[in-house]
Amino acid sequence: MKEFKSQVSDADLRILRIFKTVVECGGFSAAEVELNISRAAISIAISDLETRLGFRLCQRGRSGFSLSNEGSQVYEHTLQLLSSIEDFRTQINALHQNLQGELNIGITDNLVTLPYTRITKTLAALKDKGPNVKINIRMIPPNEVERGVLDGKLHIGIVPNLKILHGLDYQPLYEERSQLYCSDMHPLFTENDALQKSHLKDFDAVLPAYAQTPEIKAQHQPLTSTATATDREGIAFLILTGRYIGFLPDHVAERWVRDGRMRSVLPDECHYVTQFSTITRKGARPNLVLETFLSELESTSTHLDSH
Incomplete structure (x- = not known):
């Protein structure tokens, strides 16, 4: 008899589960219905398991199905193994269900x-x-x-x-699109399609006081900065005065656009995308x-x- 030296693989576990079902069903025919696979596939699986283990597990044929002595022991060990796997799964799930901290x-x-x-x-x-x-x-x-x-x-x-x-690991999370906006009290709100990007320098603009990529800075370059804000809420405050234009993320401006209190300015030209990520140490x-x-x-x- 050869020794079983190699690790138990996922394929081994699958075959052991088939073997367990065959034993509990009392033969290949009944197991065929339970497992929803053909009798030929079951026979191949049991033969592969016997080859893997190095001994015969059962008798099958006209005389019916019966386990060999070794087969009975393998069945008992299979129950222990599968039970241990289920215990492991239950214990790990319990850890998640009892998260603390x-x-x-x-x-x-x-x-x-x-x-x-x-x-x-x-x-x-x-x-x-x-x-x-x-x-x-x-x-x-x-x-x-x-x-x-x-x-x-x-x-x-x-x-x-x-x-x-x-020192940080990054995982992409969101892409955020921003456009140039003015409020309904700003002269540009009713400006027609004749507006040129070069005209933007004639209007006061609020710029972010926080770091930006070179690409985003390039979008702000044509604007005349007469105010700054440390966050997007501050930018929105100043745009809503009707005295400034400025860039806002579309999802931030959407409520005022919907209410007719803001509109985008030159949307085909004045926009950019910001990638957001999660960071961990x-x-x-x-x-x-x-x-x-x-x-x-x-x-x-x-x-x-x-x-």
Whole structure:
């Protein structure tokens, strides 16, 4: 008899489950219905298992089905093995169901109105899996989010891809489109199609006081900056005065556009896209709460839902 030295593979487990069903059904014919595979496929599987183990497991033929002595022992060991696997699965699931601890997450301002709800859905799923998990959200500028993740005060952050820091891991999350906007009280609100991009310098503009990529800076270049704001809400405040034009993400401006209080200016020319990513610290200690959050977040990437 040869020794069983190699590791138990997924294929071995599949065949062992077939063998268990055959034994419990009392033969190949009844197992065929239970397993929903052909008798020939069952026969091949049992023969493969016998070859793998190096001895005969059962008698099959006109005289009926019966286990050999070795087959009876293999059946008992199979029950133990499959039971252990199920116990392992149950114990791991219990860990997830009893998640404990905190999730400290830093988010750049004004993302809640994005048309995709990946963060919202993920936070809901985390709460369902770990009712006792305490979620702490900090709405802070991107540089503070990065610093918080690097120094360990934050487990995860959500930031625009303005620069890549070597100590962080990045996973793409959102793409955000921005356009140039004016309010209904601004002279450009009723301007016709004759407006040229060169005319924009004649109007006061609010520019962001936070870091931007060279591509985004190029979009702001033709504007006459007479005001700045540290976040998108500040930019919206100044646009709504009717005295300034400025760039806003479409999802932020949408409520005012819908109400007729804002409109985009030269939308074919004055727009840009910002990529947002989640960031985590490289080499951070394993954290089941964070790992569960990231796993749930990954599952939303193929199930994006609009409001």
